[in-house]
Amino acid sequence: xxxxxxxxxxxxxxxxxxxxxxxxxxxxxxxxxxxxxxxxxxxxxxxxxxxxxxxxxxxxxxxxxxxxxxxxxxxxxxxxxxxxxxxxxxxxxxxxxxxxxxxxxxxxxxxxxxxxxxxxxxxxxxxxxxxxxxxxxxxxxx
Amino acid sequence: xxxxxxxxxxxxxxxxxxxxxxxxxxxxxxxxxxxxxxxxxxxxxxxxxxxxxxxxxxxxxxxxxxxxxxxxxxxxxxxxxxxxxxxxxxxxxxxxxxxxxxxxxxxxxxxxxxxxxxxxxxxxxxxxxxxxxxxxxxxxxx
Numbered sequence: 001x002x003x004x005x006x007x008x009x010x011x012x013x014x015x016x017x018x019x020x021x022x023x024x025x026x027x028x029x030x031x032x033x034x035x036x037x038x039x040x041x042x043x044x045x046x047x048x049x050x051x052x053x054x055x056x057x058x059x060x061x062x063x064x065x066x067x068x069x070x071x072x073x074x075x076x077x078x079x080x081x082x083x084x085x086x087x088x089x090x091x092x093x094x095x096x097x098x099x100x101x102x103x104x105x106x107x108x109x110x111x112x113x114x115x116x117x118x119x120x121x122x123x124x125x126x127x128x129x130x131x132x133x134x135x136x137x138x139x140x141x142x
Numbered sequence: 143x144x145x146x147x148x149x150x151x152x153x154x155x156x157x158x159x160x161x162x163x164x165x166x167x168x169x170x171x172x173x174x175x176x177x178x179x180x181x182x183x184x185x186x187x188x189x190x191x192x193x194x195x196x197x198x199x200x201x202x203x204x205x206x207x208x209x210x211x212x213x214x215x216x217x218x219x220x221x222x223x224x225x226x227x228x229x230x231x232x233x234x235x236x237x238x239x240x241x242x243x244x245x246x247x248x249x250x251x252x253x254x255x256x257x258x259x260x261x262x263x264x265x266x267x268x269x270x271x272x273x274x275x276x277x278x279x280x281x282x283x284x
Contacts, residue, residue, distance in 0.1 A: 025219040026212045070168045071213040071265045077167040080265070116277060123213045123222070123265050130272035135258060 001035030002052045003128045004060060004085040006105060015105040016129070017056055017088070022100070031114070032122040033129075035080075044081040052085060054094050056103055061087030067131055071123055082128045108133070143177030144194045145270045146202060146227040148247060157247040158271070159198055159230070164242070173256070174264040175271075177222075186223040194227060196236050198245055203229030209273055213265055224270045250275070 007014035016033075023030050036051035038044055045063060052058050066082040095101055106114075111129055114120050120129075149156035158175070165172050178193035180186055187205060194200050208224040237243055248256075253271055256262050262271075 023212070023215040025217050026215045026221070027219065030212065030215050032215070067260060067268075069263045069265045069268055070165070070172065072218065073165040073168045073172050073174070073264055075167050076214065077169065079168070079263070112276070115273065116280065118209060121211045121221070122215055123211045123269055126209070126211055126273065127265055127268045130276060131257065131268065133276070134254075134272060138258065 001033055001080060001082050001124050001128070002048050002085050003033055003066060003082060003132055004052055004056070004058055004088060005108075006088045007086060008088075013107050013109050015107055016111055017052075017058060018104050018106045018111070019055065020102040020104065026121070028121075030122050031120055031125065033125045035124060038081075045083060048081070048083045048085075053091065054096070055099070055101060057091040057093035058085075059089045059091060060085035061089075066128060069127060080124055082124070084132065143175055143222060143224050143266050143270070144190050144227050145175055145208060145224060145274055146194055146198070146200055146230060147250075148230045149228060150230075155249050155251050157249055158253055159194075159200060160246050160248045160253070160267075161197065162244040162246065168263070170263075172264050173262055173267065175267045177266060180223075187225060190223070190225045190227070195233065196238070197241070197243060199233040199235035200227075201231045201233060202227035203231075208270060211269060222266055224266070226274065
């Protein structure tokens, strides 16, 4: 999954590529970061690059790993691999037929406000944004 | 699930009740916050109080909700309900027979360092600790 940052307008408060879609399992609309399944044998970074392009149309020049974690370690063996993507170039999204995804660029400061209000209910988005922000603030402290 | 804080020694840097256990699905040992399944029809807060007592022996005087989120909204309908528990009283744990859990109190500042190094790989622990810390820092800024 991908924390895709457009920092062309502001380095301090970059825009984040967010998706909003109806999740049948949760029975509600959720704001989420782009994510998808890794195809069998696919490299996790290649999968993240493919998913970002398919779901959002964006390509990114710079990729780095943010974190790997287990969403439900009691019974899910597959880990979530989160990448940060920067240097975005827009293109055409090619979502799968069953995916109805609304795309939006949201300022990091606004995503953090949504998180503080409880308006983000997707675990991978909470983990990735909060961790990114903590590591960034830590670098600023130094 | 429960972020159980012992702030009797330090309000600024409370100790957190952590568990370490082998997770077969993930095929490794993980540090996690206490958590468990809600029994059918059980109130989420009652379930959190029961789980904390069963797994760790602790009871807490003060309970409040921190966040509710979906760990894997693509296919898991059940949400995670996270509570903060304070005013801890130690007691005897009664783990289930198949649970081999090592308990440890870890300082919040040390948990945050573990997170920054990538040593915490459990999603619920990442989300809860990072969110708690962000909300607390926000209150300090005001």
